[in-house]
Amino acid sequence: xxxxxxxxxxxxxxxxxxxxxxxxxxxxxxxxxxxxxxxxxxxxxxxxxxxxxxxxxxxxxxxxxxxxxxxxxxxxxxxxxxxxxxxxxxxxxxxxxxxxxxxxxxxxxxxxxxxxxxxxxxxxxxxxxxxxxxxxxxxxxxxxxxxxxxxxxxxxxxxxxxxxxxxxxxxxxxxxxxxxxxxxxxxxxxxxxxxxxxxxxxxxxxxxxxxxxxxxxxxxxxxxxxxxxxxxxxxxxxxxxxxxxxxxxxxxxxxxxxxxxxxxxxxxxxxxxxxxxxxx
Amino acid sequence: xxxxxxxxxxxxxxxxxxxxxxxxxxxxxxxxxxxxxxxxxxxxxxxxxxxxxxxxxxxxxxxxxxxxxxxxxxxxxxxxxxxxxxxxxxxxxxxxxxxxxxxxxxxxxxxxxxxxxxxxxxxxxxxxxxxxxxxxxxxxxxxxxxxxxxxxxxxxxxxxxxxxxxxxxxxxxxxxxxxxxxxxxxxxxxxxxxxxxxxxxxxxxxxxxxxxxxxxxxxxxxxxxxxxxxxxxxxxxxxxxxxxxxxxxxxxxxxxxxxxxxxxxxxxxxxxxxxxxxxxxxxxxxxxxxxxxxxxxxxxxxxxxxxxxxxxxxxxxxxxxxxxxxxxxxxxxxxxxxxxxxxxxxxxxxx
Numbered sequence: 001x002x003x004x005x006x007x008x009x010x011x012x013x014x015x016x017x018x019x020x021x022x023x024x025x026x027x028x029x030x031x032x033x034x035x036x037x038x039x040x041x042x043x044x045x046x047x048x049x050x051x052x053x054x055x056x057x058x059x060x061x062x063x064x065x066x067x068x069x070x071x072x073x074x075x076x077x078x079x080x081x082x083x084x085x086x087x088x089x090x091x092x093x094x095x096x097x098x099x100x101x102x103x104x105x106x107x108x109x110x111x112x113x114x115x116x117x118x119x120x121x122x123x124x125x126x127x128x129x130x131x132x133x134x135x136x137x138x139x140x141x142x143x144x145x146x147x148x149x150x151x152x153x154x155x156x157x158x159x160x161x162x163x164x165x166x167x168x169x170x171x172x173x174x175x176x177x178x179x180x181x182x183x184x185x186x187x188x189x190x191x192x193x194x195x196x197x198x199x200x201x202x203x204x205x206x207x208x209x210x211x212x213x214x215x216x217x218x219x220x221x222x223x224x225x226x227x228x229x230x231x232x233x234x235x236x237x238x239x240x241x242x243x244x245x246x247x248x249x250x251x252x253x254x255x256x257x258x259x260x261x262x263x264x265x266x267x268x269x270x271x272x273x274x275x276x277x278x279x280x
Numbered sequence: 281x282x283x284x285x286x287x288x289x290x291x292x293x294x295x296x297x298x299x300x301x302x303x304x305x306x307x308x309x310x311x312x313x314x315x316x317x318x319x320x321x322x323x324x325x326x327x328x329x330x331x332x333x334x335x336x337x338x339x340x341x342x343x344x345x346x347x348x349x350x351x352x353x354x355x356x357x358x359x360x361x362x363x364x365x366x367x368x369x370x371x372x373x374x375x376x377x378x379x380x381x382x383x384x385x386x387x388x389x390x391x392x393x394x395x396x397x398x399x400x401x402x403x404x405x406x407x408x409x410x411x412x413x414x415x416x417x418x419x420x421x422x423x424x425x426x427x428x429x430x431x432x433x434x435x436x437x438x439x440x441x442x443x444x445x446x447x448x449x450x451x452x453x454x455x456x457x458x459x460x461x462x463x464x465x466x467x468x469x470x471x472x473x474x475x476x477x478x479x480x481x482x483x484x485x486x487x488x489x490x491x492x493x494x495x496x497x498x499x500x501x502x503x504x505x506x507x508x509x510x511x512x513x514x515x516x517x518x519x520x521x522x523x524x525x526x527x528x529x530x531x532x533x534x535x536x537x538x539x540x541x542x543x544x545x546x547x548x549x550x551x552x553x554x555x556x557x558x559x560x561x562x563x564x565x566x567x568x569x570x571x572x573x574x575x576x577x578x579x580x581x582x583x584x585x586x587x588x589x590x591x592x593x594x595x596x597x598x599x600x601x602x603x604x605x606x607x608x609x610x611x612x613x614x615x616x617x618x619x620x621x622x623x624x625x626x627x628x629x630x631x
Contacts, residue, residue: 039615040344040371057623059630066630118496127501145440147502148487230487231446234629242626245339246449247618 026261033254042250050255060239064259067235070150071219074157075211081158082165083207089166090173102170106163113160117227120156121147124228148230156224161217165210172206208274215267220260236260305330307551309357310343312336312538314409314571315559323567324558330551340364347373352545356552362396362537363449363612365405374404375544381553382406382560386582390604396612397539405541408559409568411576412607413450414533416498416509416526427505430458430529434481438505442485443497445508448625453534453610454508455481463534463608468617471624478628481507488629491574498524508534515575515594528603535607537579562586569595 033051035044054060085105093101108116123129124146131143146152180202184194222237231238236256243253305328309315313336321332337343340361347355348371360368368374384392384406397405415427421441426432434442444451453463455477461470486503487493491513497503499517506513510533514524540559542552558564565578566586577595578587584597596603613621 040367057626059623059626062630121493121496122500125500125502145486148489148497226490227493230443230489230493231629232487234626239626242622244342244345246341247615247622248339248341248345250345 029254029257032250033258035251035254037247037249037251040248050252053252054255054259059234060256063234063236063239064263066233067219067237067260068263070153070157070225070235071215074154074161074218075214077154077158078161078165078214079207079211082162082210083169085162086166086169086173090170102167105166108159109163114223114227116159117156117224120152120159120228124152124155147228148232150229150233152228152230153225156228157218157221160224161214164217165207165214168210168213169203169206172203172209176202204274208271212267212271216264219263305548305551306333307331307357307548307555308333308335308355309359309555310335310337310347310355310543311357311359313573314568314576315359317567317571317573320564320567320571323563324555327558328551328554332555340367344368344371344373347371347543353547355543356546356548357540357555358543359408359538359540360405362393362405362407362410362539363610365396365539365541366399366612368541369399369404372544374541375546375549377403377405377541377556378553379403379406382557383562383580383582386562387579388577388581388600388604391537391577391579393537393539393609396537396609397541405539406556406560407537407579408540408565409576409579410535410537411512412510412526412528412533412535412603413445413447413454413508413610414510414526414528414607416494416506416513416524418498418501418504418523419525420523421501421504424527427527428530430454430531433505433507433529434484436484439484440486441504442481443494443503443506444481444485444488445494445506445513446488446490447508448621449613450534450536450610451478451481451508452621452625453608456611457532457534457608463611466611466613466617468620471620475624475628478624479631482628482631511595512574512576516572518594528606532606532608534610535604536610538576566591 031044034046034048035042036047036049037043089098089101089105111119125131126143126145126147128147130146131140134140135143176199180198181194184198189197219235220237222235222241225235226238226241229235234242236259240253240256243249243256307330309332311334315321316334316336321334324330325332337346343358343360344367347358347368358368358374365374387407388410391407391410393407394403397403397407415430415433417424417427422438426435426437452466452474455474456463456466456470458477459470459473461473466474482488485507487497489497489506494506494509495513495517498506498509498513499521510526514526517524540556542549542556546552559568560580562580562582563586565580565583569576569578569583569587570591575595577597577600584592587595587597592598611621
């Protein structure tokens, strides 16, 4: 057996798996998005009617806009919270405690995603912990409306994604040699200048990788906005579910899914330069 | 040489030991969550030595798509929204049902719904449970008199204290009733007027919620009113929180009904029929009515002989004649009108 044949033999299972469970479903979804429904009968074809609906129906456009606004907010807030946390774990926590600290940081991962979302709903309720604390401290006179809002959706997402980003940024930070910081200090850089011109550029791949994963997972998530958002506004995955539930409009749902993939692809292209999946 | 007989004996013993389990009949049913209560299913399994495999679904479209992709014989029984029986019949999914084998004569006459369950003179399903999409509320927090008029339910008084049940057909039905349009007569021309009511309702609401979220919101005090709620929403909470109750306003409300039928192509039609006979029997009906997932009125009036007084009080058994007279079945649109209704609903949510 030649070296090349052996090489193909090793990668063949992975290729077959990718083809069967990614490429093939993607082709089917693409073809489905070009089909139409005649009553309840699926008519295969090359129609762009479903994509035209995206342009015609305001609620579909609004869903795309809502998804993007929520996803970008979650990504930015999560990065801003996760970076200092990862920094503290990497450089301020003694080495022997770092593993335990990371374990504590990811502890919420151990509970069910759905249960965690419902827990947030109770925490943010009018009679929940947050409102009761603010009322008891005299900071508010009436309970705030926190649950069933975009704020609740973003809070639920940020709680989850800060953990993910902390891990990716931490993995990046601990690979940095302390000599970079020492050299910058020796050359007269202040702590801020060292961070701005040395540390930040070197940790950018970790940040972008985590941010990209956050973006992808957040924009495609159905559970959190459904439970915490109270349907006060709809994201794309929620609209996809509505299309499937009663009418089984798989063509329109597929077109929406393709649009979602298009947005993710654009996000990938925007940050491809810094993406380093080996830093995860 | 002695090893081979020993091996064969062991294999035979193993086969005999396992064969009763594999020989047990299995019935596959596509159902709503109320059928998954063991208290409902176990008596049938024990009586017929059968394992009932239940699969829940959400939305008729999803169920029909699943059935169309299945092989004949994969499914035996289907529970379906009463207004969607015709869709399943059109798709060749339901088999004719021998109605003389079922206790339809004992049903509340208003819920037999032959116009829904019968197509071209052939019965394909029977109603098994019904209830109301109306107004659930916390009697300690709102004035019960206000709940008797739909206009005051979503008035400024209750701004931000309302949750709307997240299903467009009953909500459009309630909005139509509020606008004086009978649910059976809703047409495309009525959608503007209905849309105005929905917008007002939506403007007053703190959330638009599914079953669990609506129950949670009402139970935790997040909201005081659930528009589109009913006994199915508050009955399971009644024991711990008797202040959570429901009413049918003076204008009326929307009635829901679920039907059950045999899937076309089942390899065991007799067992499937036995299952439907059990579900529609007084005993099965009483258990289905008080399922741990959600409560609802049994279609068979004789279930009243089995339900306890406390259970009947929660179901408002004695008030059913009045309720049935004042409620309308929720809209059953054709495909085009359904698309327009769904668009109207989604536009309202995105306002």
